[in-house]
Structure formats: structure tokens, C-alpha cells
Amino acid sequence: MKRRTLPTAAAFAAATALLLTACGGGDDGSADSDQIEGAGQRSEQPSKSAEPAAPEQEKPDGVDVSLPADMKLVFDWDKPKDKNEAAAMDDAANYVRAIYHGIDKRTTDDAALVAYSKGQGLTYGQTQINARLEGGWTATGTRRHYQATTRSTPAGDAVEVAFCVDSTKFYSKEVKTGKVIKGTPSLTDFDHFEIIMVKAPTGDGLWQASEVYVEGKAAKCQ
Secondary structure, eight states: OOOOBOOOHHHHHHHHHHHTTOOOOSOOSSTTOOOOOOOOOOOOOOEEOOEEOOOOOSSGGGOOOOOOTTEEEEEEOEEOSSHHHHHHHHHHHHHHHHHHHHHHHTOSSOHHHHHHBOHHHHHHHHHHHHHHHHHTEEEEEEEEEEEEEEEEOTTSSEEEEEEEEEEEEEEEEETTTOOEEOOOOOGGGEEEEEEEEEEOTTOSSOEEEEEEEEESSOGGGO
16 A cells, blocks of 8 residues: 655654644534534645545444444544554544544533543543533534545654544534434535544554644535
8 A cells, every 4th residue: 555654753843833833624613514613734745545444333442332223423434554644544434433522421521532542632522522411412413524635744653644524414402402403504514624633642553633634614524
């Protein structure tokens, strides 16, 4: 598989800090969509992955990321041949599941989120969960993740996992009433994520989301 490499760790950290100064995301703050908004964007496109992904697991690494039956996260992507990139991609999916597991359980201190994130990635996830808690919302429907790509640092200790998200069939739901809030499908339902995954210091093969960037209203994902 043809792969690109990321800059050195120092340069990569500097680029990360620069990108985090921007604020963006396609969500306008209303309950009409259930996007996870973020900050920053990149123009360089990494290499595409090339091998069927493993079935979704509810307790990968012994961590519970199960979701209610009406909250479906579909990861319609291929797994890369590189072992580290494949593991990082799996745990990027688990990170997304962990955020919605926290939303379902109504807590920002969920064990799954702590397991699959650190630093800005952890703060980002807690912010997304807290926004739903304050609004009295959970989520329902199907959120599709697709067109995934990966690229690694030369040392292989960090992997960028990028992918598109389609939330046209994923809605906010009021916790107290059960009312589902549906908006008109539009470009705001499409986002492009870039998640920087790093190896956990435990050395047990776990990867954690350390940085999250989101391009809202991503026309390239339509």
C-alpha cells in the first residue's frame, strides 16, 4: 500500500497547535442536527486504506462502548494493511463510539472516553457530551462514517485517521419527552474528521485520540 508520512513529532506538534487556534464546524448550535463540531482543517490528503474492516465490537480492549439499538454508528470503511494504522483506525472508531456512549449514559466521565482519548481529544469528547447534557438531548438514527484514510509519523507512534461523516439520518432526541428533532437534510449534515491517534503508554496496543479537527459543511463528503 502506498502511504505518506507525517512530519517529525516536533513539527507535527507545532502544526497541531496552529490548527487549534481556528474555530469551525458545521453545527449552528441548534438541535436540528446531531453533528460533532470541531476546529481546524487540512488540505493534504493521506493515502486510502485497502482491506475489509473487522466487525463492530461492543467491548474492544475490555471497554464498554455499546450503544442503544436506536443509536447506530456505521463505519463503512476499509482497514489499511499497516498494522499500526489498522489498530489506530479501529480505536478512532472506538473513540467516536465512546463519545456517544457517554451521551447515552449522561456523563462526561465515562470510562470508555477516558480509555480512548487524552489531552485535547479527551477535552473535545467531554465538550460534545456536555453540550448534549446541557441541552437535554441524546441521539437516535444512523450516523455513517466512510472514505477513511490514514497516514503515519516516520516513527509510527502517531497516526492520522481521516474520514467523512453523514448525519442526514442521525437526529437529536429529547431525553425527557423522547421527541425526535428532525431538520431538513443539507450540507451541514456532512463533516470531514481528522483524528490524531497516539499509542497509549501502557504498551498494550491501545491507541488514543489526542487531537480532533473537523471541517463542517464538507462538500467533498456528499
